[in-house]
Amino acid sequence: MTDEPLRVLVVDDQQLVREGLTALLELTGGVEVVGSAGDGARALELVAEHRPDVVLMDLKMPVLDGTAATARVRAEFPEVAVVVLTTYADDESIAGALAAGARGYLTKDAGRAEITMALRAAAGGQALFDPAVAARLAEAMNRPAAPPARDSLPDGLTQREAEVLGQIARGSTNAEIAAALFVAETTVKTHINNAFAKIGARNRTEAASYAQRQGLT
Structure with missing residues (x-):
């Protein structure tokens, strides 16, 4: 010592x-x-x-x-x-x-x-x-886990963008998503903006519906 x-x-x-x-x-x-x-x-x-x-x-x-x-x-x-x-x-x-x-x-x-x-x-x-x-x-650790990584994701989504969409489908706020993924809330907002642009979603309701259809939840 x-x-x-x-x-x-x-x-x-x-x-x-x-x-x-x-x-x-x-x-x-x-x-x-x-x-x-x-x-x-x-x-x-x-x-x-x-x-x-x-x-x-x-x-x-x-x-x-x-x-x-x-x-x-x-x-x-x-x-x-x-x-x-x-x-x-x-x-x-x-x-x-x-x-x-x-x-x-x-x-x-x-x-x-x-x-x-x-x-x-x-x-x-x-x-x-x-x-x-x-x-x-x-x-945060007790919240539902993100979906497992997939070899290919629709519409050019990254794995992190898919995780964020899955969290949105569960009704999580940006702050809750940030805590669950251990990233800053500003980073979550960037992922949301990128994901919305790729899937053509105009709001969280459309994004949640997309995530459910694609099995991202």
Whole structure:
């Protein structure tokens, strides 16, 4: 077991929050805050400079938001883990962060012990989620599964577009589809627009009818 401290970068667009988190973590034994940033672009610069073990990442930030910054960190510095700490616990935010590669997701109601556990878990290759987030993930996993992949799909649909149409036929909202497929809601909207254009659907009712006829549900 190493005696090296856990090296953490704090990222939040509010200076008071950054300073508070830094002070909080520095009171925790075995944790070293190597820097802080107020937006995702600056966070990437500091990750390149300091190579922390974990980034504690806010989501809603200027210049480059936390979801995009998380994706960049995971792509460019795969050895660096990301734990999201945000006020948002909606399906779209959770799905977007996890799809980007976040290894933990906490709300700002979390205390020092919970934050520290999530950081250590992420550095060790594990995941820890806020109880409310874990409940949403469990709910998403219990939703009806997407149809199995088919060798060929009608009208030039991609497998993901077919999955989205199947979810629409089940009455799922865009947010529910995003959570079920672990993608951002904006990505779902893009798939819907592309699918509607390919099948000639003008609304969700026509799309649902098409999905049922084609056995996509």
